[in-house]
Structure formats: C-alpha cells, structure tokens
Amino acid sequence: MRITQGAFSYLPDLTDAEITLQIAYALDNGWPCSIEYTDDPHPRNSYWEMWGLPMFDLKDPAGVLLELNECRKAFPSHYVRLNAYDARYGRQTTAMQFLVQRPAKEPGFRLTREESADRQVRYTLHAYAVDRPEGERY
Amino acid sequence: MTTFGMRPPALEPEATRELLPHDAVVDLAGERAASGTEDVLTALDADLVGLAPVKTRIREIAALLLVDRVRARFGVATGRPNLHMCFTGGPGTGKTTVATRMAELLHRLGHVRKGHLVSVTRDDLVGQYVGHTAPKTREVLKRAMGGVLFIDEAYSLYRAENERDYGVEAIEILLQVMENQREDLVVILAGYRDRMDAFFSSNPGMGSRIAHHIAFPDYSTAELEEIGRLMLASEGYTLSREAEEAFREYIGLRREQPRFANARSVRNAIERARLRHAGRLVEGSDRVGLSELTTLLPSDFRASRVFQGGAT
Numbered sequence: 001m002r003i004t005q006g007a008f009s010y011l012p013d014l015t016d017a018e019i020t021l022q023i024a025y026a027l028d029n030g031w032p033c034s035i036e037y038t039d040d041p042h043p044r045n046s047y048w049e050m051w052g053l054p055m056f057d058l059k060d061p062a063g064v065l066l067e068l069n070e071c072r073k074a075f076p077s078h079y080v081r082l083n084a085y086d087a088r089y090g091r092q093t094t095a096m097q098f099l100v101q102r103p104a105k106e107p108g109f110r111l112t113r114e115e116s117a118d119r120q121v122r123y124t125l126h127a128y129a130v131d132r133p134e135g136e137r138y
Numbered sequence: 139m140t141t142f143g144m145r146p147p148a149l150e151p152e153a154t155r156e157l158l159p160h161d162a163v164v165d166l167a168g169e170r171a172a173s174g175t176e177d178v179l180t181a182l183d184a185d186l187v188g189l190a191p192v193k194t195r196i197r198e199i200a201a202l203l204l205v206d207r208v209r210a211r212f213g214v215a216t217g218r219p220n221l222h223m224c225f226t227g228g229p230g231t232g233k234t235t236v237a238t239r240m241a242e243l244l245h246r247l248g249h250v251r252k253g254h255l256v257s258v259t260r261d262d263l264v265g266q267y268v269g270h271t272a273p274k275t276r277e278v279l280k281r282a283m284g285g286v287l288f289i290d291e292a293y294s295l296y297r298a299e300n301e302r303d304y305g306v307e308a309i310e311i312l313l314q315v316m317e318n319q320r321e322d323l324v325v326i327l328a329g330y331r332d333r334m335d336a337f338f339s340s341n342p343g344m345g346s347r348i349a350h351h352i353a354f355p356d357y358s359t360a361e362l363e364e365i366g367r368l369m370l371a372s373e374g375y376t377l378s379r380e381a382e383e384a385f386r387e388y389i390g391l392r393r394e395q396p397r398f399a400n401a402r403s404v405r406n407a408i409e410r411a412r413l414r415h416a417g418r419l420v421e422g423s424d425r426v427g428l429s430e431l432t433t434l435l436p437s438d439f440r441a442s443r444v445f446q447g448g449a450t
Contacts, residue, residue: 063281
C-alpha cells in the first residue's frame with residue numbers, strides 16, 4: 001500500500017530534477033530546508049528523526065540535494081521527507097513537505113476494530129511494518 | 139500576514155534551443171555582448187590597477203566559457219572545465235577583490251548558478267575535536283554551492299608540525315567535492331606564494347586539481363600611486379600638487395620598509411592622512427570651505443613617521 005502524506009504524494013515519485021526544482025522554489029522564498037527520516041509510517045507519527053540540522057543560509061539547491069543523497073545512502077529503505085520552513089512572522093510554519101524516498105515494499109496497515117462501552121466501535125490503524133523492531137522494518 | 143497560494147506558479151517551460159546546423163555561423167561578438175561579461179571585464183580593467191597577468195588569464199577564462207557555450211549550441215559536447223583557482227601573491231595585491239569579481243563573471247557566463255562568494259578561513263572549515271571538522275566543512279561547502287568558495291590563507295589548513303591537526307580532514311572533504319561537484323561550485327584558494335608552494339608540495343592532490351594558478355605580482359610605485367589616487371577619488375579627496383609629490387615620496391619610502399603590504403599599505407596611509415587632515419582642520423580655522431574639506435596637503439603625509447625612517 002502506497003503511503004500518501006505530504007505534498008505531491010498522489011503524483012508519481014518525484015525525480016531528483018523535480019525535487020531540485022521544488023527545493024529551488026523553497027529557497028527562492030527564503031524557506032530553509034531540513035530532512036527527516038523514519039521507518040514508522042503511521043500517519044500520526046509526526047516526530048520523524050532529523051537528518052542533521054535545518055540548512056540555513058543556502059542559496060542553491062545543490063547543497064540540500066547533497067544532504068538528501070547522504071541521508072538516502074545511510075537509510076536506503078526508510079521514508080525520507082523534505083521540509084521547507086517559512087520563518088516569517090505571522091506564518092512560522094512548515095510551508096512545504098514532501099516525501100523524497102519510500103521503501104520499495106510498503107506492507108500497509110491493518111484496521112483494528114475495538115468494541116467499547118455502549119456498543120461503540122473504535123478503529124485503530126496498525127502498520128504491519130511496525131510488528132518488527134525499529135531499524136529492521138523495511 | 140502575507141498571502142500565499144496553494145501551489146507554486148507554473149514553472150517556465152525549459153528553453154530547449156534547437157541545435158544549430160553544421161554550416162551555421164554564430165556572431166561571437168553578439169554572444170559576448172549578450173552574456174554581459176564585457177561589463178565585468180571592463181570594470182575589472184578600470185578599477186584594478188596593474189595586475190596584467192591576472193587580467194589576461196581572466197580574459198582567457200571568460201573567452202573559454204563563451205566559446206564552450208557556443209560549441210554547445212552546435213552540439214559539440216565539452217566536459218565542464220575545471221575552474222578551481224589558486225591566487226598567490228604578496229599581501230595587499232588584490233586577491234580577495236579579484237575573487238569577488240570572478241564570482242560575478244562566472245555567474246554571467248553561466249558557469250555558476252547564483253554567483254555569490256563565500257569567503258572562509260581555516261576557522262570556518264576545521265573543527266576543534268574529533269568529528270567536528272566534517273560537518274563544519276560540509277556546512278560551508280553547502281553554503282557555497284552555486285557560487286564561489288574563497289578560502290583565504292589556504293595554506294593554514296595544513297599544519298605539518300601538528301599531526302593531530304584536523305585540517306587534513308577538511309582538505310580531504312574539499313578535494314572530494316572539488317572533484318565530484320565541479321558544476322556546483324568553484325573553489326578559489328588564496329595565500330602568500332612561498333607558503334602556498336609549501337602547501338601544494340605537501341598536498342599533491344590539491345595542486346593538480348587546480349587548473350588555474352594565478353600569481354599576483356607586487357605593484358610598482360607608479361601603480362601604487364594610481365591605486366592611491368583611485369582610493370582618494372572614491373572617497374572624495376584630492377591632493378594638492380605638493381601633496382602629490384609627498385605622497386609619491388611616501389610610497390617610495392614605505393616600499394623599502396618591512397611589512398609593506400602593497401595596496402593595503404596605501405589604504406592605511408590614506409586613512410592616516412585623512413586623520414591628520416581632519417585634526418588640522420579642527421585645530422585650525424573656524425571657517426572651512428569645500429576645497430579645504432577635500433584637499434589633502436603635503437603636511438598630512440609628511441607628518442608620517444615613514445619620513446623619519448619609522449615603520450608607519
């Protein structure tokens with residue numbers, strides 16, 4: 001099952017050239033980029049691991065792409081995403097975020113139904129990938 | 139609060155130029171004018187006095203990049219030229235100034251994408267402890283991408299006397315990026331000649347990866363005078379005729395003294411002359427006109443210790 005989160009996730013995976021264009025767009029707007037990776041695909045997992053520090057003062061996308069490739073090399077089968085942060089007063093939020101790498105095989109999620117009080121049914125998402133311990137999931 | 143759209147504006151369609159047929163003729167002068175390099179080269183000629191070998195080499199580099207561009211339009215493939223440079227020369231010969239111009243020039247010729255200059259020294263590249271150097275160097279390299287990385291006093295990266303120095307690590311990372319990411323940045327090393335020679339002999343990989351070794355000659359007295367006049371003009375000062383003589387004499391004497399730093403010494407001399415000039419005006423008459431405010435007199439120079447055989 002293909003994970004769709006962040007921007008562009010319903011498109012085919014972006015090529016490096018397309019990623020470079022997106023980074024250039026972010027940098028032209030003055031948004032510093034940062035890179036994060038994880039092997040826990042749950043949609044509510046918002047705390048991904050940071051790859052290095054956010055990259056301030058860059059002028060050219062080549063620098064971001066360099067770090068991106070370093071991260072891909074270190075974690076060849078993790079999810080890797082790129083954040084662009086808009087620090088302007090009044091905005092101060094992630095302005096753009098998209099996946100730049102995903103594992104070759106994504107096992108998907110199980111929907112767990114739980115019967116609780118008064119015949120209510122609660123639903124939980126459980127990623128098959130997280131059955132295995134961290135670091136051995138993909 | 140600024141407004142922002144949900145999607146970025148449509149990217150402009152990439153200009154895909156048709157390859158020219160084999161018998162086509164390209165107007166090289168037109169190409170040259172269109173690239174806008176002529177402005178930079180002319181400004182270089184006008185603002186920088188002397189430095190003939192440097193200017194020649196820069197013109198050659200500009201010509202090479204231009205010709206490469208025209209060749210590409212015919213579909214003749216050329217590898218990206220190696221444009222890493224090494225500027226060697228005495229103190230105050232204009233290495234940093236030329237590097238700034240070089241960044242602008244390479245940008246106009248389309249060799250680097252942004253054309254900014256990141257100027258660093260040993261402190262910015264080499265860390266204090268194990269594992270500190272690599273991220274520091276990489277940080278600097280990332281910042282310089284798309285532009286020019288100017289490493290001042292590059293010989294200080296390598297310290298032969300201390301074998302636990304981390305400078306070697308920085309050099310290794312630098313070499314790797316210089317070799318593999320030629321299209322992303324141009325590295326310019328600068329330093330004094332003898333020390334740079336020692337640096338290259340202990341790092342043979344570095345010397346061979348740099349295509350352009352440009353030597354900055356020391357200025358002659360006449361050139362220094364010309365430089366001084368340009369500096370004065372840019373700050374709105376003029377010399378009285380006697381002051382010109384004093385200034386010439388000053389430069390001649392200063393050249394002979396230790397720690398002479400070419401244009402930098404001239405700049406310092408002018409700074410001090412301005413100080414004396416200001417002091418003289420404040421001490422002297424109450425009423426001054428434009429000519430008093432802008433004219434330096436011989437006494438402003440002759441008060442210098444240089445004339446008594448001192449160092450400054």
